[in-house]
Structure formats: C-alpha cells, structure tokens
C-alpha cells in the first residue's frame with residue numbers, strides 16, 4: 485500500500501473539518517469496502533477519517549414509532565438488537581443474512597448505504613421500508629437517496645448520521661444469495677402499511693429500485709393471483725457471469741410471490 489494519514493474523529497464536526505482540510509479525503513466506517521478498493525488501487529485517499537471513534541454513532545433507539553439506527557451500527561448489532569427484532573423483524577433478518585460473520589462484525593449500515601453497491605441488502609431495506617437518511621446537514625428520503633450504481637444524493641463531504649425507519653404493518657425480506665459472496669443475486673423487501681404495498685429490489689439492476697407495477701397490483705389486491713399476469717421487464721436488468729437479465733426478472737417475480745405468501749400465511 486502507499487502512504488496515507490489516518491485521523492480519528494471525536495465528533496461529526498471534527499470529521500467534517502478534517503475532510504475539508506485534506507487533499508483526497510475519505511471517511512472510513514468498518515473499511516469493508518474502502519480497504520479492498522485501496523488495496524486494488526481503485527481509490528487512493530491522502531487522508532482517511534475514522535468515524536468509529538465518534539461516540540454514540542452506533543446507537544439504536546426507538547423514538548415514538550420511529551426506529552433510529554446510527555450509521556456506525558454494524559450488521560451484527562442490528563441483527564442482534566431486540567429493539568430492531570420487535571419493531572421490524574425483517575430488518576433484523578436482513579442484517580443477519582449479510583455476508584459472513586467477519587463482514588457482519590465490521591460492516592456498517594451507514595457504510596453500506598453510502599456505498600450503494602448494486603447488490604447490497606440495506607438499500608432494499610431503506611427504500612422498501614420508506615426510511616429517511618439523516619446526515620450532518622439534512623434529512624434525505626430514501627426515494628431520492630439512491631441515484632445510480634455506487635452513487636447517492638450525498639455531497640462528497642456529507643456524513644450519514646442515522647437512518648430512521650418508520651413503523652410498517654408488515655414486512656418481509658427475501659434474498660437469493662450468491663453462494664460465494666452472499667451478496668444478493670436478487671433481494672426483495674416487501675412491506676405493507678395501511679393497505680399500501682412497497683417493494684424494493686436489489687441485486688437485479690444497476691441500483692436498487694421500486695417495482696411499481698407489482699406495487700399497484702398488490703395495493704389493489706394483496707394476493708398471489710393479483711400478480712399472476714404482472715411481469716418485470718428484463719430490459720434494464722443486469723446480465724453477468726452469475727445470471728442473465730431474463731433469469732433475474734423471473735427471480736424477482738418468484739421472490740415477490742413468496743413474499744406475498746409469507747405475509748398472508
């Protein structure tokens with residue numbers, strides 16, 4: 485590796501000041517994406533600013549009906565949290581199904597959302613559950629947060645502080661994992677609130693997206709038969725060494741059907 489400086493921030497404003505005073509800065513959470521990209525020379529920050537030393541940034545609390553998860557909460561912490569399990573078991577299950585044990589003990593919810601990997605699980609959770617991404621300067625609705633592959637609405641120096649998940653009536657996450665990485669070949673977060681269905685799909689396209697035609701059909705009639713004739717176009721879906729776009733389109737529908745079955749059982 486080449487040389488770079490490591491800074492340990494004690495509060496958000498210090499992290500921000502360090503970032504803006506550096507030539508090529510990067511925030512680091514658990515380093516599970518950043519360090520491999522540095523090793524492969526895909527990124528070469530002059531200054532790495534550690535968010536792990538900011539007290540309280542990994543807190544999980546319930547404020548009214550809103551579950552607030554700090555950006556530095558690891559996947560293992562989210563999966564094991566009784567608050568998350570009670571408020572939204574689907575979210576705890578999703579966190580517990582990310583990668584392997586090492587990944588779950590280092591990877592963070594904030595790092596995952598900021599990175600917006602096309603096959604990551606948390607983007608589907610945030611979008612499907614209608615979360616708000618709270619940063620050091622504003623609140624961004626998940627509907628406008630995910631822009632494109634590895635691209636979000638965050639400004640270069642903006643720090644995710646917490647993710648706020650509203651209460652939903654029902655939720656289920658179904659993932660068809662790549663057997664090697666455990667990343668989603670396709671992952672579907674299906675939720676219902678006051679009769680309205682939201683569906684967010686990860687792994688299938690360049691970035692997480694909502695399955696609007698399935699949502700409309702299921703909001704009108706929440707049953708497997710209501711989506712019998714509904715299909716997802718493969719046109720904008722990913723084809724790679726693991727699966728074709730047509731296969732992924734089919735898989736999305738199968739997982740949505742299974743989600744409906746799970747929530748109506």
Ligand SMILES: Cc1cc2nc3c(=O)[nH]c(=O)nc-3n(C[C@H](O)[C@H](O)[C@H](O)COP(=O)(O)OP(=O)(O)OC[C@H]3O[C@@H](n4cnc5c(N)ncnc54)[C@H](O)[C@@H]3O)c2cc1C
Nearest residue numbers: 513514515516517518583591592594595604605644666667
């Ligand atoms: C072998 C392996 C398997 C994996 N499998 C899965 C899987 O099945 N599902 C899945 O969803 N993920 C998976 N991951 C990804 C992993 O779970 C992490 O979520 C992801 O790598 C981000 O890591 P991190 O939280 O350590 O962030 P880092 O690597 O530290 O940071 C990632 C990016 O986010 C930025 N960043 C970090 N925190 C913040 C913040 N609070 N505000 C603003 N920007 C920030 C950093 O500057 C950097 O650009 C896997 C990773 C590995 C290595």
